Amino acid sequence: MSPDGTLRDRFPTGRRPARLGETDLDVHAAEFERTGMSGALARYRTMDRDWEDLAGHTGAPLTQPSLFIGGALDASTAWMGDAIKALPGTLPGLWCSRILDGCGHWVQQERPEETNAILTDWLAALPAVRERGAPRRTGAGDRASNMHAKFLFERSCAQDAQDAQDGDTR
Numbered sequence: 002m003s004p005d006g007t008l009r010d011r012f013p014t015g016r017r018p019a020r021l022g023e024t025d026l027d028v029h030a031a032e033f034e035r036t037g038m039s040g041a042l043a044r045y046r047t048m049d050r051d052w053e054d055l056a057g058h059t060g061a062p063l064t065q066p067s068l069f070i071g072g073a074l075d076a077s078t079a080w081m082g083d084a085i086k087a088l089p090g091t092l093p094g095l096w097c098s099r100i101l102d103g104c105g106h107w108v109q110q111e112r113p114e115e116t117n118a119i120l121t122d123w124l125a126a127l128p129a130v131r132e133r134g135a136p137r138r139t140g141a142g143d144r145a146s147n148m149h150a151k152f153l154f155e156r157s158c159a160q161d162a163q164d165a166q167d168g169d170t171r
Contacts, residue, residue, distance in 0.1 A: 070101065070120075
């Protein structure tokens with residue numbers, strides 16, 4: 002996009018994506034007609050407030066187990082490329098980062114099977130948690146098991162990325 006381009010220049014033209022059927026479009030249009038756009042745009046209006054509210058956490062890493070899935074055709078993935086590259090430092094609990102080729106912003110709608118497979122593999126690899134969500138105390142054996150599960154998941158992500166690069170989209 003040129004420096005004097007607009008966001009609209011990044012949107013595809015022509016046919017509507019298959020994931021957005023006529024019924025879906027009618028539902029969304031009816032809701033926007035009923036409620037207006039203020040709710041949908043409110044998220045973007047609060048960005049400055051987010052920076053203010055979170056100022057005390059500047060530079061603090063997010064250590065929870067994390068997974069990033071984005072679409073290569075999503076404009077925000079391109080705009081946030083440096084932030085995505087920095088994820089291993091800002092998210093020390095990052096197990097895998099996947100950018101899906103040929104996919105836009107709505108990865109869960111555009112590629113539901115692939116997104117679900119990535120999510121369920123990731124969830125299956127996470128350390129166990131006791132009932133009621135209390136973190137399980139891990140001993141050396143549990144830590145080794147968790148590290149092994151993480152290794153297997155990372156290896157799976159790396160293989161998936163290599164397969165995609167090689168054109169294998171099983």
